[in-house]
Amino acid sequence: MSEIAWIDPLLRSARPQAIGALLRYFRDLDQAEEAFQEACLRALRNWPVNGPPRDPAAWLILVGRNVALDDVRRRSRSEPLPDDAELSDLGDAEADIAERLDNSHYRDDVLRLLFICCHPDLPAVQQIALALRVVSGLSVKEIARAFLVSEAAMEQRITRAKSRVACAEIPFEAPGAVERAERLAAVAAMIYLVFNEGYSASGGTVHVRLPLCEEAIRLSRLLLGLFPSEPEIMGLTALILLQHARAPARLDADGAIILLEDQDRDRWNRDMIAEGLALIEKALRHRRPGPYQIQAALAGVHAQAARPEDTDWSEIDQLYASLERLQPSPVVTLNRAVAVSKLHGPQAALAMIEPLAEPLGGYFHFFGVKGGLLMQLGRAEEARLAFDQAIALAHTPAEAAHIRLHLDRLIKESQPA
């Protein structure tokens, strides 16, 4: 068992390239997956004997393609399949294909594969499930567990998503520059969805969600490796790393959320923070700011503060101002208000979020922030109302529990000592 344990990670990391290339050959997702599956089975038999190939992805592509072609031949002429001994002669052919399949060759294959999962007709949950199944190779069981649904329900969801993308017209020629940029943006958004699904745990408990965050890191590193000069992909990877670095400190033993300012910063993952900051620095050199880079920089400011009181709030205020210009949104303004409250006090922040009451009327965080500001101003009764609304809109028990803590504090403070 342990003798072949080394093969699994190789198959896993070769999967996006291999399935991407097989999809280009077969133009059919199911067929590409089947061919990959068959190639993996052969790898499990072949590699322990002959050692790992120099380029596992190229090996799997070649074998997957041949197996499928043999299958067609067998069906038409009932020829026998080649036995495994023949596969050991792959050495030369593999070296040849490895030469041709360099990074740039894989690049559009992997991008296409990821892009298929971002089909605009697919709701976010289906996009995520499809990417986790097809690109990451998680089992339906693992995905079902992360989404807290039954395996059968998830199977059905993925099948439905697949049949929907199968009907879509996906061009197989190499994309032009504009097309490639559009695909890249869609894929980046999908990867961030995967991360958010893991991070915000909508309805779930956190430990089953962590794999989604880790998968998002893997996918964004994969994308950055293929598109090394895209500052927004650097930003996306940095953002995910910096936010995930706080995961060990984000929840208490009961699963309740610990706010940034109350987190034990010694528990933050320093390696991830360092990598995130290094990527932001690389991205900055391009002088092409974008939303992911700015959000990563925001996470970076927090990550660099040894204590909450060391946080550079004016830097945060400025970064949110840039984000507001680039991507105006009431949610961005709401976040900026938190920085403003630190810099200029709760009154200024409250005035800033007043106009957001309408667009954010159904948003949990709006009432959470509003309640917090009112509490700081000593307007306990109004704060309580806001917190009640926040609880009503909370998506997870942890969110609700967090707001209840504030409520408890209010109640305690309102009681005569």
Next chain:
Amino acid sequence: MLYALLCYHDEAAVTSRPKEEDDAVIAKRRKVTDPLAASGKLAAVIRLMPTTAATTVRMGRDPVVLDGPFAETKEALLGVYVVDCPSLEHAIELARQIGREEKVVFEIRPVRRFEPQGKTA
């Protein structure tokens, strides 16, 4: 004689392995390197960040700065500098100065962990 042992591995597999697994690999290696460190035979252990964090400076008439790792196979790895720099920009500038008038390529990789004499810094 000093020897440098350069580690090559499947990057996607190594960077995505769970922390416990990674810790176990490091612990296994330490069984070999710790005694070396104790006898003063281990000069340094350096763990690099992933290649996605790399920047490449190609020297020549007009030095070019590229994102990503050094990918050619014509050239061979012939030396390493480990420098404490306040920023990537400084590191790039330093590479330019060191490689002035040469046709050398520098791949600048942020160091994830540096352990002089094999002890955690």
